[in-house]
């Protein structure tokens with residue numbers, strides 16, 4: 001059976017951009033909130049940046065960016081997208097479960113990536129939280145489970161519950177927290193997602 005790494009490598013090895021080249025809605029809103037706190041400058045991390053459409057948006061908004069993904073295909077496409085649009089970012093092929101840094105970021109995005117980390121997802125969420133500088137913003141989205149007492153782990157997938165996120169970020173200032181039902185690229189039925197944008201007090 002194909003691993004998550006093999007699956008994403010295959011998906012990103014095509015010539016087109018699987019999720020397009022436009023930034024997603026959580027990235028847009030996270031930048032808007034972050035800019036309301038700090039008007040210019042700053043550094044940003046996109047953890048699980050895929051093919052780089054959100055990373056490009058961060059760079060276009062003046063952030064000194066780091067894009068990280070465990071597929072060399074996604075990182076290569078991110079580099080091409082940025083270059084094509086006259087932007088720059090640091091790029092790193094790394095597995096979020098292993099990766100560590102001493103750097104702190106004014107904005108951390110983690111969009112629809114952590115659900116693929118299975119049982120490691122909660123600890124990686126905490127690691128990313130700790131990388132946000134005081135006054136910085138975290139923008140997060142992931143597959144959700146509808147009932148808190150449901151088993152969060154199904155094979156390699158972890159489903160967050162919105163209450164679990166809100167509890168985890170109880171000492172942060174939330175900007176928005178929502179459960180959304182969206183159609184994935186390949187799914188035939190709407191799939192629940194949890195999103196959270198909050199700033200570290």
Ligand SMILES: C[S@@+](CC[C@H](N)C(=O)[O-])C[C@H]1O[C@@H](n2cnc3c(N)ncnc32)[C@H](O)[C@@H]1O
Pocket residue numbers: 004008009019024047048049050051054068069070071074094095096097110111112113114116117
């Ligand atoms: C659904 S895609 C989302 C990509 C991008 N954030 C976006 O919104 O288009 C999931 C991403 O998570 C990455 N990913 C999954 N597991 C990872 C891991 N352990 N370490 C780093 N990246 C991972 C995949 O390579 C893929 O880019």
